[in-house]
Structures are given as C-alpha cells and as structure tokens.
Amino acid sequence: MKNKKFIKVAKEVIDLEIKALIRLKNSLNTSFNIAVQHILKCQSKVILCGVGKSGLIANKIASTLSSVGTPAFYLSASDSSHGDLGSISKKDVLILISNSGETNELKNIIQFANRNKILLIGIVSQKNSVLYKSADIKLFIPKAIEAGNIIPTSSTTSQLALGDALAIATMKQKKFNKIDFKKIHPSGSLAAQLKTVEDIMLKDNSIPFVNENLKMKNALKILNAKKLGFLLVRNRKKLTKGIITDGELRRFSQKNQNFHNIPVKKIMTKNPIGIDKNELAAKALSLMNNKKITSLCVYEKKNRSKTIGVLHIHNILQSNIT
Numbered sequence: 001m002k003n004k005k006f007i008k009v010a011k012e013v014i015d016l017e018i019k020a021l022i023r024l025k026n027s028l029n030t031s032f033n034i035a036v037q038h039i040l041k042c043q044s045k046v047i048l049c050g051v052g053k054s055g056l057i058a059n060k061i062a063s064t065l066s067s068v069g070t071p072a073f074y075l076s077a078s079d080s081s082h083g084d085l086g087s088i089s090k091k092d093v094l095i096l097i098s099n100s101g102e103t104n105e106l107k108n109i110i111q112f113a114n115r116n117k118i119l120l121i122g123i124v125s126q127k128n129s130v131l132y133k134s135a136d137i138k139l140f141i142p143k144a145i146e147a148g149n150i151i152p153t154s155s156t157t158s159q160l161a162l163g164d165a166l167a168i169a170t171m172k173q174k175k176f177n178k179i180d181f182k183k184i185h186p187s188g189s190l191a192a193q194l195k196t197v198e199d200i201m202l203k204d205n206s207i208p209f210v211n212e213n214l215k216m217k218n219a220l221k222i223l224n225a226k227k228l229g230f231l232l233v234r235n236r237k238k239l240t241k242g243i244i245t246d247g248e249l250r251r252f253s254q255k256n257q258n259f260h261n262i263p264v265k266k267i268m269t270k271n272p273i274g275i276d277k278n279e280l281a282a283k284a285l286s287l288m289n290n291k292k293i294t295s296l297c298v299y300e301k302k303n304r305s306k307t308i309g310v311l312h313i314h315n316i317l318q319s320n321i322t
Contacts (some may be wrong), residue, residue: 001146012147013147013148015146016145016146016147016153016154017144017145017147017153017154017157019144019145019154019157020142020144020145020155021157021158021161022299023025023133023142023144023158024141024142024158024161024162027140027141028141031137031138031139031140031229032139032165032166032169034103034137034171035121035137035139035166036121036166036170038093038121038137038169039065039093039166039170040069040173040174041299042091042092043091043092044071044089044091044092044095045071045072045073045092045093046065046070046071046072046092046093046095047060047064047072047073047075047087047088047092047093047094047095047097048060048061048062048072048073048074048075048095048096048097048158048163049074049075049076049077049080049094049095049097049100049109050077050096050097050098050106051077051103051105051106052103052152052153053088053151053152053156054099054103054156054159055074055076055077055097055099056099056156056251057097057156057159057160057163057285058074058095058163059074059095060160060163060296061095061097061160061164061166062074063165063170063305064163064164065166065167065170065225066269067175067181068167068168068171068176068181069168069170069171069174069176069180070167070171071175072097075087075088075109075157077103077106077109078105080105080108080109080112081105081108081109083238084102085109085112087111088116088118089118090116090117090118092118092119093119093121094109094113094118094119094121095120095121095122095123095179096109096110096119096120096121096122096124096135096277097121097123097159097163098122098123098124098129098131099124099125099126099141099152099156099159100124100126100129101122101124101125101126101129101130101131101132101153102126102129102130102131103131103195105173106130106131107130110130110131110134113134114134117302117321119136119137120134120135120136120137121135121136121137121139122134122135122137122138122139122219123139123141123159123162123163123177124138124139124140124141125140125141125142125143125144125155126197127140136177139262141155141160142158143172144158148188156176158244166192171218176282178194182195192320192321193280193282193321193322194280194321195280195281196277196278196279196280196281197275197276197277197278197279197280197284197296197298197309197311197318198298198309199281199313199319200281200311200315200318200319200321201277201298201309201310201311201317202309202310202311202312202315203298203309203310204230206226207232207233207307207309207310208221208222208226208228208230208231208232208310209231209234209307210222210231210233210234211230211233211235211236211264212233212241212242212263212264212265212268213233213263213264213265214236214263214264214266215260215261215262215263216259216260216261216262216263216264217260217261219231219244219264220260222242223246223249228295228310228312229245229246229247229262229294229295229312230243230244230245230246230294230295231243231268232272232297232307232310233265233268234280234307237307238306239306240272240305240306240307241265241268241270241276241305242264242268242269242270242271242272242294243269243272243297244264244266244267244268244269245269245294246293248267248269249267252267272295272296272297273287273291273293273296274296274298274299274304275287275296275297275298275299276299276300276301276312277298277299277300277308277309278300278318279317281311281319281321282322284296284316285313285316285321285322288313288316294312294313295310295311295312295313296311297309297310298310298311
C-alpha cells in the first residue's frame with residue numbers, strides 16, 4: 001500500500017466510527033436517565049466488567065467515574081469466577097459491557113447479580129442476548145460496521161462514548177466542580193492550575209505584621225527577619241491598613257536619611273491589594289502581573305481588612321503555576 005493511501009484508510013475508519021456515534025446518539029432513551037439516577041443513588045460503589053476490548057473500555061469508564069466523584073472500579077471477568085464475585089455487594093451497581101451479550105465469562109456474573117438482587121446495567125448490542133434479557137437497565141448500542149470488519153472498533157468507540165456520557169451526567173448532577181476535582185487529583189499539571197490561594201499562601205507567624213505606630217528602626221528588624229521583602233501594617237484592632245515594600249523603603253530613605261524614628265504609618269502605602277483565599281492561584285499570578293506587584297494580602301469572603309495570609313510570587317512559581 002502506498003503511503004498516500006494511509007490517510008484514506010484513516011478517514012474511512014473515522015467515518016465509520018462517527019456514523020456509529022451518530023446512531024448511538026439517536027438511540028438514547030429513558031433507560032439512560034434511569035441508569036444515571038441509580039448511579040447517583042448508589043450507596044456503595046459502581047463496578048464495571050467486560051471481556052477483551054470491552055474489558056479495557058470498562059476499566060477506562062471506571063477510572064473516569066472515580067475521577068469525577070463516583071467511586072468505581074473494574075472487575076476482571078475471569079477472576080470473578082475464581083472468588084472475586086465476593087467483592088460485589090448488594091449495595092453496589094454493576095455495569096456489564098459486551099457487544100454480543102453472550103460472552104461466557106460474564107454469565108456467572110449475571111447469575112450472581114440476579115440471584116443476589118444486585119442492580120445490573122447492561123451495555124450491549126444484541127437484544128436477544130443473555131445480558132440484554134437479564135439486565136435491570138438496558139443500555140442498547142446499535143450495531144455498527146467495524147473498521148476492517150475484524151476487530152472491535154466502532155463498537156468499542158460507542159461503548160466508551162456511552163460510558164463518558166454516564167460519567168459526565170452524574171458529575172453535572174452532583175455539581176462536581178474544579179475544586180472537587182483538585183481534591184482527588186493532587187498531582188499533575190492540571191492539579192497545579194487548580195490550586196487555590198489558600199493552598200499555597202503563608203499564614204500565622206509567617207505573615208510580616210507590624211503595628212502602625214511601630215518605629216521604622218524596629219520594623220526593619222522584622223523586615224530582615226521575615227525575608228519576604230515587605231511588611232503589612234495593622235492598627236490596634238488588627239485590621240490591615242497598609243503595606244511597606246523594601247523597594248518603597250529604599251526610595252524613601254534616599255530622600256529621608258533620618259527615617260528610623262518615623263512610625264511605619266507615615267511611610268506605608270494605604271489599602272494594599274488583596275485577594276480572596278478561594279480564588280485560583282493562577283488568578284493571583286495574573287493580578288500580580290497586571291498590577292506589577294510581587295505580593296498580595298489574602299482575606300476571606302468580603303472581610304478585606306482582616307488579613308489571614310499573604311501570597312508572594314515565589315510561592316506561586318514554586319507551585320509550578322503559570
């Protein structure tokens with residue numbers, strides 16, 4: 001086969017799979033809604049199982065469900081007949097995936113589910129099959145032409161798409177958001193971009209607070225000790241009134257050499273820029289860039305005068321947030 005024909009083959013494969021997905025889309029009915037409702041009501045876990053290529057799809061769907069807040073895991077069909085059926089409880093939802101619905105390895109699982117009244121969702125393409133007839137909820141995938149007419153291609157693409165649809169439908173109903181996603185995805189570049197200001201801010205004794213009436217000669221000691229390049233100025237009610245950066249201090253000292261006995265409130269910049277603790281750290285970085293500053297006060301809700309943390313640009317960069 002000449003190289004120029006490879007792209008033609010690729011397009012033919014994709015066209016077949018697109019047609020299969022269109023047929024799947026048009027075949028969706030109330031059974032899909034019922035399946036989502038039962039997954040949402042599941043008091044334990046969602047168990048997915050399949051054989052061969054369908055097993056690989058089942059594994060991926062289980063992973064997707066778990067990643068968006070629905071506890072799920074993949075059960076090996078062959079292992080289930082050698083003791084792993086014991087991992088299925090009556091509170092679980094069982095999803096079996098099979099193109100033919102007649103795979104021998106699944107029959108023992110079907111019998112176990114029916115005997116123990118475990119809710120069974122069948123994803124299948126044959127209406128006269130054991131799986132279709134035995135399933136409590138039947139998710140039918142229309143028959144499709146497989147690319148190459150030999151191995152599962154269009155059928156497994158449809159299975160995967162249906163599994164993704166189940167996962168996203170449950171996710172949206174649960175109002176599973178970016179913050180929830182970050183909690184169960186603590187590693188990786190995506191998790192870094194979902195970190196909030198609260199996740200990386202400095203707090204408690206790390207905050208370089210000084211009283212507004214403190215003399216600069218004493219404030220300098222705190223500035224040097226904290227090594228953040230700025231001081232936050234508070235009044236006696238512990239409300240933030242201003243900020244002094246080392247850059248501002250250097251410029252002030254060039255014009256006023258005898259500044260050591262001046263109270264910090266005479267030098268500070270009033271109303272420092274702040275950000276809510278629940279904002280994404282990426283937004284904080286954007287704010288710093290726009291304002292050409294390197295630090296932010298952190299507050300909670302609308303209480304802007306009550307600083308609960310500070311965020312330095314180094315904290316953001318060290319967290320691989322861009």
